[in-house]
Every structure is written in structure tokens, then in C-alpha cells.
Amino acid sequence: MDKLQRNERIGVLMKLLTDSPGKNFTLGSFMELIGSAKSTISEDIDIIQDIMNKFDLGIIESIPGASGGVRYIPAISDGMTANIINELRQELSKKERILPGGFLYMLDVIYNxxxxxxxxxxxLSQFYKNDVDYVITVETKGIPLAFVTAKYLNVPLVIARHYNKATDGASVNINYVSGSSKKLQTMVLSLKALKKNSKLLFIDDFMKGGGTAKGIIELAKEFECEVTGIGVLIKTVSPSKKLVDNFFSLLTLDYVDEENGIINLRSSK
Amino acid sequence: MDKLQRNERIGVLMKLLTDSPGKNFTLGSFMELIGSAKSTISEDIDIIQDIMNKFDLGIIESIPGASGGVRYIPAISDGMTANIINELRQELSKKERILPGGFLYMLDVIYNxxxxxxxxxxxLSQFYKNDVDYVITVETKGIPLAFVTAKYLNVPLVIARHYNKATDGASVNINYVSGSSKKLQTMVLSLKALKKNSKLLFIDDFMKGGGTAKGIIELAKEFECEVTGIGVLIKTVSPSKKLVDNFFSLLTLDYVDEENGIINLRSSK
Known part of the structure; x- marks a missing residue:
């Protein structure tokens, strides 16, 4: 390949780094790929960091040492976070989203x-400094969000199911009680899904009583694993006492007034 | 903001274009963002296309006309496609993946x-020239793949479920017969999920008899929609007569010999 010019190098390094968030790229691997000196590539990386700062695209983290290199973290500024939460709040507060029973129709948003x-x-910004080996969720509505979070953290995604399937192989079943409806439910996870002593981040779309999160904590114990973080898109104000203590949420749902078509949703910050 | 240099422009345009596959960006919107002349930005786009060609990153498509612009299509070369399929074939052919009943453990791959x-x-490369309004799948194992395909096609994802939930609102239920086990199953989709007269791409991880695909075609009819494409990761050789005719698969599973620990899996091409 002909030697690349700086603007070509910036283009390809930007694409490679941002395609694989969290992945450690050694400068040596870039030298091999684009045939430039280490010092040149270091300058390229600095330019990429400047671009990211200007356009709120994330950060390039340097990992020191012999096996070190650089990796892309798609972290986001507080300002853009506030904008995203506000847009979500507006979209999810539209009264036509109210369903019988005071539920909110959100599928178009959480699958977009x-x-x-x-x-x-x-x-990612909330959890990337935690030690996370897997992102875990329970089927179905939280899967896209858990998948993207796993991608950004550069860890595998694990999905617990409600029923055992032949394609899971041997599995662990636990029973848990829904925090709000008090109904007994089952959660199933393949024995092959998790390595012992792993740290898990549980991601879901919605938390009411916290029963599902508590179920995941119990399930993790059966695998000798630990839940080190919990993130949900929306939590409800009531019940105020959840079955788990520490969790991160973006939005708080105060109430849905079905009769008058009012949804009271606010930023959790 | 200070005027950006070419290498900075290339970096930010590369990131913006590739972050939103399929999205039409007008050159005017880029002019506003980075404060350069149209001709300059056109040259930048040409450089980005060159980089993409060199590194098999996809294509930049020009959309002519007043509302025209450019969009990124993450299409892939035949050579890289063959490599990916071959790597998958090797990974999924490992004998430790064989489960009781001759099933294959694939969760670690299809959630990665x-x-x-x-x-x-x-x-994406197979279907982006089709007219697709939604990607649809049935919970659970195909969701990550369907999500990514929807993202690359710049269309919403829709997920049919096996049981009705209050958070779906009013929904359509259909019964369908599994093509292999002949068991009667149910598929449920919220009435709000699809607009009439839409074209759907059905994506799933596995096809044996084709019953699920046929179920999706029936479900689509109830919404006055049409399935214009079907893509699965793996199809089985047997039964050779599937319940649907036209579908695209990456890998073909000839047989799993549980006793001798042999998985016969090959590229579908």
C-alpha cells in the first residue's frame, strides 16, 4: 500500500478506534497497518482527541506500559447527557403513550x-470506570439497550430467559418475586453463560419494585459472580423502597394519570 | 469555532457518517457544522471514499437532487464476507458446542x-437495495442481530413476542405451527408496532422448518404489511423443503453427530 497522508490516516484511525470501543490498540498495530512511524501516529491520535473534544464524540484513553496503547471510550459530556434525557422525557411524556392500566407504550423508543x-x-459514561466483565439483562425489552452498553464496554452480553430452552444446554433456574406484583417468576441462565468470579452490570428498561434486579443478584450468586452495577432507563417513584439499594436511572416516573392523560416524568438527576 | 483543517474535517465527517449508516446528510448541513465551502467538503468526501475502499469499510453513496446529499452504507466486500463466514464456521464447529439432543450452543456467538x-x-450488503421499512424478529436469540441490521439499514426494529404483555397495549395474536416440531405456537405484536403497507425484513439466528418465518409472513398480513426479505445466520439442510421459499442464510448445518462429536457446518454460498 502507498504511504498514507495525514488526512487519510486520521480518517482510518478514527473509524477503527470508534468501531471498537474499549479495545486496546497498540501503536505498533497501527504502524503495521498504515506504515508510519510511532511519533507520526502519536500526533495523529492527538488530532483525533482534539476533534473528539470539539464535537463531543468521546475520549481517547492512553494505556501506559509495554502492552499499552490507546482505546476509544464513547463517553459523553454532561451537557449532551442533559439534552438526550430531556428529549427522551418529552417523547415519552406524550399522552397518546398511555395504555390501559396506566402503562406507558415505549417499544418504539427502546427498540430505536x-x-x-x-x-x-x-x-457507558456512568459505568466504564467500574470493573465489568459482562452486561446482563432479562428478555426482552432491555436487550437492545444492554447490547449497546455491552458493545461500548467491550464485554459480552448475557441474556437470562423466563423459560428453559434446549439451545441453552444445562442451565440454572431461580425463582424470584416481582417487587410490585408479588408474582413468583422464573429466570433461567445457561451454565455456560458466565465464568466464575465475574463482575456483572445489569441493564434494563424499567424498574418498579426492583424484583428483577434482585433476581439477577440471586442468579449471579449461583454462578459465584457479583452484580457491581445496575442501570435502568426509567424508575418509578412508587414504591419508594426498592428491593435493591444502589442503581442508576435516567428518568423517574412520578405517576401516570390515565383519566386526564398526564404523564409525570422527569430527569432522575 | 475556528476553521477546521482538512485532517480534522476528515476525522469528524468520517465519524458522523459512519455513526449513522443510511442517513442522508446534505452537504449544506456539513457546511454549517464545520464552516467550509461545498467544494471543499466534496473533496473531503472523496478522500473518505478512498479510505473506505482501501480498508474495506463500506461505501459513501451520493443521493442526487435538491434534497440530496451523501450517506454511508457499511457494505462489505466478498473477500471479507468469506473470511467472516469461515471464522464463524470454525468457531461454531467446535465439538464442545454439541448439546444433548444434537443442538448447538451458540449464545456466546450470537450475543457477541x-x-x-x-x-x-x-x-446489510444483501438487503440494502431492497425496500425495507422495518426489521422484524421474534424474541429472543435473533434480537442482537436484528438490532444491528436495523441500525445499518437506518430503520426501526420490531420484536414479536410469544406472550402478550400489558406494556404492548392492544396487540395482534397469531398462531403458527413450528415447521420442525409441528407444535402450535403463538406470536404477539403490538398494534402500534407497524404502519400499514410497510415492507419488512425478517432476521433470525436459525431456520429449521421455516415455521417462524411463515408465522411472521402471516402476522405481517394482519398489519397489511409485506415481508420482502428473510435472512438467517444458519439454516439446516433437513428438512430440505422449508415452509418459506426465498431466504438468505450465511451457514448451512448438514448434521450434528452427537455420538462422535462432529458438527458439519458449511458456507451457504
């Missing part, structure tokens, strides 16, 4: 790739 | 963000 990616950047 | 993105690029 662009929205989920922006929410994922907020979760 | 990096692998799913590379498979998603192959599906």
Missing part, C-alpha cells in the same frame, strides 16, 4: 437504534 | 457485539 445508542453512551 | 456487527454488515 439511534436513541438506544445515545442512551448507551450515558450508561 | 463484534461478531454480530460483522454478520450485520453481510446482511
Amino acid at each position: 437504534p439511534k436513541r438506544i445508542e445515545s442512551i448507551g453512551r450515558i450508561f | 457485539p463484534k461478531r454480530i456487527e460483522s454478520i450485520g454488515r453481510i446482511f
Whole structure:
């Protein structure tokens, strides 16, 4: 390949770094790929960091030492976080979203790739300094959000199910009580899904009583793993006492007034 | 903001374009963002296209006309497609994946963000010239792949469920017969999920008899929608007669010999 010019190098390094968030790239691997000297590539990386600062695209972290290098973290500024939360709040507060029983229709939002990616950047910013080996969720509604968060953290995604399937192989079943409805439910996870002594981040779309989160904590124990973080898109104000203590949420749902068509949703900050 | 230099412009345009596959960006919007002349930005885009060609990163498509612009399509070369399929074939053919009953353990692969993105690029390349309004899947195992394909096609994701939930609102239920086990199953989709007269791409991880795909076609009819494409990661050789005719698959599973620990899996091409 012909030697690349600086603008070409910036283009390809930007793409490679941002395609693989959290992945450690050694400068040596870049030298091999684009045939430039280490000092030249260091300057390129500095330019990329400047661009990221200007346009709120994230940060390039340097990892020192012999096996060190650089990695891209799609962290987001407080200002852009506030904008995203505010847009979500407005979208989810539209009264036509109210369903019988005071539920909120959110599927179009929580399955929308662009929205989920922006929410994922907020979760990433919250959790990337934690020690996370896996992102875990329970089927179904939280899967896109958990998937994007796992991608940004550069860890595998694990999905617990409600029923055992032949394609899971041997699995662990636990029973848990829904925090709000008090109904007994089952959660199933393949024995192959988690390595012992791993740290888990639980991601979900909604938390009411916290029963699902507590179920995940119990499930983790069966695998000799630990839940080190919990993130949900929306938590409800009531019940104020959840079954888990520490969790991060973007939005707080005060109440849904079905009769008058009012949704009271606010930023959790 | 100070005027950006070419290498900074290339960096930010590369990031913005590739962050939003399929999205039409007018040159005017870029002029506003980075304060350069149209001709300058056109040259920048040409450089980005050159970089993409060199590193197999996709294509920049020009959309002519007054509302025209450019958009990024993460299409992939035949050579890289063959590499990805071959790597998948090797990974999924490991004998320790064989489960009782001759099933294959694949969850670690089909929930892995990096692998799913590379498979998603192959599906994108296959289907982006089709007219697709939504990507649809059935919970649970196909969701990450369907999500990434939807993202690359710049369309919403829709997920049918097996049981009705209060958070779906009013929904359509259909019954369908599994193509292989002949069991009667139910598929549920919220009435709000699809607009009439839409074109759907069905994505799933596995096809045996084709019953699920046929179920999705029936479900689409109830919404006055049409399934214009079907893509699966793996199809089985047997039964050779599937319940649907036209579908795209990456890998073909000939057989799993549980006793001798042999998985016969090959590229579908």
C-alpha cells in the first residue's frame, strides 16, 4: 500500500478506534497497518482527541506500559447527557403513550437504534470506570439497550430467559418475586453463560419494585459472580423502597394519570 | 469555532457518517457544522471514499437532487464476507458446542457485539437495495442481530413476542405451527408496532422448518404489511423443503453427530 497522508490516516484511525470501543490498540498495530512511524501516529491520535473534544464524540484513553496503547471510550459530556434525557422525557411524556392500566407504550423508543445508542453512551459514561466483565439483562425489552452498553464496554452480553430452552444446554433456574406484583417468576441462565468470579452490570428498561434486579443478584450468586452495577432507563417513584439499594436511572416516573392523560416524568438527576 | 483543517474535517465527517449508516446528510448541513465551502467538503468526501475502499469499510453513496446529499452504507466486500463466514464456521464447529439432543450452543456467538456487527454488515450488503421499512424478529436469540441490521439499514426494529404483555397495549395474536416440531405456537405484536403497507425484513439466528418465518409472513398480513426479505445466520439442510421459499442464510448445518462429536457446518454460498 502507498504511504498514507495525514488526512487519510486520521480518517482510518478514527473509524477503527470508534468501531471498537474499549479495545486496546497498540501503536505498533497501527504502524503495521498504515506504515508510519510511532511519533507520526502519536500526533495523529492527538488530532483525533482534539476533534473528539470539539464535537463531543468521546475520549481517547492512553494505556501506559509495554502492552499499552490507546482505546476509544464513547463517553459523553454532561451537557449532551442533559439534552438526550430531556428529549427522551418529552417523547415519552406524550399522552397518546398511555395504555390501559396506566402503562406507558415505549417499544418504539427502546427498540430505536439511534436513541438506544445515545442512551448507551450515558450508561457507558456512568459505568466504564467500574470493573465489568459482562452486561446482563432479562428478555426482552432491555436487550437492545444492554447490547449497546455491552458493545461500548467491550464485554459480552448475557441474556437470562423466563423459560428453559434446549439451545441453552444445562442451565440454572431461580425463582424470584416481582417487587410490585408479588408474582413468583422464573429466570433461567445457561451454565455456560458466565465464568466464575465475574463482575456483572445489569441493564434494563424499567424498574418498579426492583424484583428483577434482585433476581439477577440471586442468579449471579449461583454462578459465584457479583452484580457491581445496575442501570435502568426509567424508575418509578412508587414504591419508594426498592428491593435493591444502589442503581442508576435516567428518568423517574412520578405517576401516570390515565383519566386526564398526564404523564409525570422527569430527569432522575 | 475556528476553521477546521482538512485532517480534522476528515476525522469528524468520517465519524458522523459512519455513526449513522443510511442517513442522508446534505452537504449544506456539513457546511454549517464545520464552516467550509461545498467544494471543499466534496473533496473531503472523496478522500473518505478512498479510505473506505482501501480498508474495506463500506461505501459513501451520493443521493442526487435538491434534497440530496451523501450517506454511508457499511457494505462489505466478498473477500471479507468469506473470511467472516469461515471464522464463524470454525468457531461454531467446535465439538464442545454439541448439546444433548444434537443442538448447538451458540449464545456466546450470537450475543457477541463484534461478531454480530460483522454478520450485520453481510446482511446489510444483501438487503440494502431492497425496500425495507422495518426489521422484524421474534424474541429472543435473533434480537442482537436484528438490532444491528436495523441500525445499518437506518430503520426501526420490531420484536414479536410469544406472550402478550400489558406494556404492548392492544396487540395482534397469531398462531403458527413450528415447521420442525409441528407444535402450535403463538406470536404477539403490538398494534402500534407497524404502519400499514410497510415492507419488512425478517432476521433470525436459525431456520429449521421455516415455521417462524411463515408465522411472521402471516402476522405481517394482519398489519397489511409485506415481508420482502428473510435472512438467517444458519439454516439446516433437513428438512430440505422449508415452509418459506426465498431466504438468505450465511451457514448451512448438514448434521450434528452427537455420538462422535462432529458438527458439519458449511458456507451457504
